[in-house]
Amino acid sequence: MASFSGITTRQRYLELPDTFYSHVHPTPLRGDVRLVHFNAGLARDMGLPMESPEEWADIGAGRALLEGMIPVAMKYTGHQFGMYNPDxxxxxxxxxxxxxxxxxxxxxxxxxxxxxxxxSRFGDGRAVLRSSVREYLCGEAMHYLGIASTRSLFLVSSTEPVRRETIETAAALVRVADTHIRFGHFEYASHHLGPDAVKTLTDHTIHHHFPDLEALPESERYPAFLAEVVRRTARTIADWQGVGFCHGVMNSDNMSIIGDTFDYGPYAFLDDFDARYICNHTDQGGRYAYNRQPEIGFINCQLLAHALTSLIDEDQLRRCMREYETTYNDSFINLMRRKLGLARADDNDLGLVMDTYSMLHEHGIDYTRFFRGLSTLPSQGPAPVRDLFADRGVADEWLRRYHNRLASEDCSPEDREADMCRTNPKYILRNYLAQNVIEASQAGDDQPLAELLKVLKRPYDEQPEFEEYAALPPDWGKHMDISCSS
Structure with missing residues (x-):
C-alpha cells in the first residue's frame, strides 16, 4: 500500500490472476483540456486534497498518473440484448x-x-462530452435520490474531435465505485477460465465486498453470496421503478455485483407516464422498456447463477433465485406505500398501486409531478394533481378512492405531507435539462452544469429559487431519442 497525501491507496483488483485484466497506459487527450467539474463533496468524503482542483485535469486527460497508480483494463464478458458476447x-x-x-x-x-x-474491438476508446456529462449528472442525481449508484469525481473535456453520429469533442471522467466488478466478470470466468477461476473471483469478491459472509462454511458461503447479490439487485430495480428511472441498457455486463446503478448511457426519467417507454432508440425490440426492467433484472441474476453452478448446487440456486421475487415485491409495495403516504399495510394496496399506474399510463400523466402533487394535498389542495389531467373527472374519481384509503390511517395530514415529500422528489434529471447543460458545456459554459448539480443535491426540497427546474418539459424535451453512442 502506498501513501498519497495521507490517503491509503490499494490495488485490490490486481490480486486476481492477470487473465482478468491487461496493463494499459492511458492515451492522452489531444488539444486543449479543461476541467469541466470537480465533485468537491465526493472528494471531501474520500478525504482528498481540494486546494487546487485544476491539477486533476492532467490525470483526467491521461497525461499524468499519481505515484502508485497502475492502470488496467478489466476483462469480462456478458449478454448484450440477450446474446452472449465473449469479446x-x-x-x-x-x-x-x-x-x-x-x-x-x-x-x-x-x-x-x-x-x-x-x-476496444473497433472502437476508438474515447468518450465524448455529451455522454460524459450525462453520466456525471445521473450518478449524482441517483445518489441524492438515495439510490445505490456509481458517481464521478471529476470531468474533463478537450478539443480533440471524435466521430459519432456527428463530429463531437472528446472528454473523460473518473468514475468512483466501491467496486467495478460486474456480473460479466463471473460469466467470463465460467465460460472461458473454468471452475478454479470462478472460485478465485468469488472468494476475492466476498473477501473485499461481502466480508460478513467469510466466516460461513463454503457450503453456505457461496449460496449466501448469490442470495445477497440477488436481493441487492432486486432492491435497486424496485428503487428505479419507484422513481420512474429507465436504465436503457441492462446488459449483464452493466450489472454491478454490489447492486449499484452502473454504466449510465441512454437513461431517462419518465415524463408523461408510459409503462412501455423505451428510452434507448437502439433498443428497437423494447427489451429494456421501463415495465420490463424487473424481469430483466431477474434474467441477469439467472445468468449470474448459471456462472456459479460449479460452486452452488441446483437446489440451492433455485432457493437463491426465489429471493429475487420476494425482495422485489416487498421492496416495491413498501416503496409505493411510502409514495402514497400509507403507513399501515392493507391487502388492497397492490390493487390501488396497479390501478394508479394504469390511470397514469392511459392518460399520459407526468409521473414525478403526480406524486409530488399528491404529497402536498394537505397544504396545496387537489389542484396540482387535477391540473395534470385533461379530464378532471378521472382525477376526482381516483382522489375519492385515495381519500377513502387514507381514512384508515392514523398519521396527521401535516406529518403525512412531510413524509411523502421526503419520498417523492420534486426535482429529477429530466433529459431536456441534461441536454440544456450539454449544449452549454459544448459551448464552453460550465455554469449550467454546476447549477443543475446544485438542484439535484436536494431533490426532495422545495427550492423556490430553482422552481423552473421542476417545470413540465417542453414538447421537444419529451421522449428524446437517446442511443448507446458515447
Whole structure:
C-alpha cells in the first residue's frame, strides 16, 4: 500500500490472476483540456486534497498518473440484448487504483475515455462530452435520490474531435465505485477460465465486498453470496421503478455485483407516464422498456447463477433465485406505500398501486409531478394533481378512492405531507435539462452544469429559487431519442 497525501491507496483488483485484466497506459487527450467539474463533496468524503482542483485535469486527460497508480483494463464478458458476447471488457476505461477514505471505505477510480485497450474491438476508446456529462449528472442525481449508484469525481473535456453520429469533442471522467466488478466478470470466468477461476473471483469478491459472509462454511458461503447479490439487485430495480428511472441498457455486463446503478448511457426519467417507454432508440425490440426492467433484472441474476453452478448446487440456486421475487415485491409495495403516504399495510394496496399506474399510463400523466402533487394535498389542495389531467373527472374519481384509503390511517395530514415529500422528489434529471447543460458545456459554459448539480443535491426540497427546474418539459424535451453512442 502506498501513501498519497495521507490517503491509503490499494490495488485490490490486481490480486486476481492477470487473465482478468491487461496493463494499459492511458492515451492522452489531444488539444486543449479543461476541467469541466470537480465533485468537491465526493472528494471531501474520500478525504482528498481540494486546494487546487485544476491539477486533476492532467490525470483526467491521461497525461499524468499519481505515484502508485497502475492502470488496467478489466476483462469480462456478458449478454448484450440477450446474446452472449465473449469479446467484452473495458474498451475505453481503465481502473487506476483504489483509495481508502477517512471512514475506512475503499473506492475504485476508473478513468472512462482513456483510449484504446485490447477490448476496444473497433472502437476508438474515447468518450465524448455529451455522454460524459450525462453520466456525471445521473450518478449524482441517483445518489441524492438515495439510490445505490456509481458517481464521478471529476470531468474533463478537450478539443480533440471524435466521430459519432456527428463530429463531437472528446472528454473523460473518473468514475468512483466501491467496486467495478460486474456480473460479466463471473460469466467470463465460467465460460472461458473454468471452475478454479470462478472460485478465485468469488472468494476475492466476498473477501473485499461481502466480508460478513467469510466466516460461513463454503457450503453456505457461496449460496449466501448469490442470495445477497440477488436481493441487492432486486432492491435497486424496485428503487428505479419507484422513481420512474429507465436504465436503457441492462446488459449483464452493466450489472454491478454490489447492486449499484452502473454504466449510465441512454437513461431517462419518465415524463408523461408510459409503462412501455423505451428510452434507448437502439433498443428497437423494447427489451429494456421501463415495465420490463424487473424481469430483466431477474434474467441477469439467472445468468449470474448459471456462472456459479460449479460452486452452488441446483437446489440451492433455485432457493437463491426465489429471493429475487420476494425482495422485489416487498421492496416495491413498501416503496409505493411510502409514495402514497400509507403507513399501515392493507391487502388492497397492490390493487390501488396497479390501478394508479394504469390511470397514469392511459392518460399520459407526468409521473414525478403526480406524486409530488399528491404529497402536498394537505397544504396545496387537489389542484396540482387535477391540473395534470385533461379530464378532471378521472382525477376526482381516483382522489375519492385515495381519500377513502387514507381514512384508515392514523398519521396527521401535516406529518403525512412531510413524509411523502421526503419520498417523492420534486426535482429529477429530466433529459431536456441534461441536454440544456450539454449544449452549454459544448459551448464552453460550465455554469449550467454546476447549477443543475446544485438542484439535484436536494431533490426532495422545495427550492423556490430553482422552481423552473421542476417545470413540465417542453414538447421537444419529451421522449428524446437517446442511443448507446458515447
Amino acid at each position: 467484452l471488457g473495458d474498451g475505453r476505461g481503465l481502473l487506476l487504483w483504489e483509495t481508502e477514505g477517512p471512514d475506512g471505505r475503499v473506492r475504485d477510480w476508473h478513468l472512462k475515455g482513456a483510449g484504446q485497450t485490447p477490448y
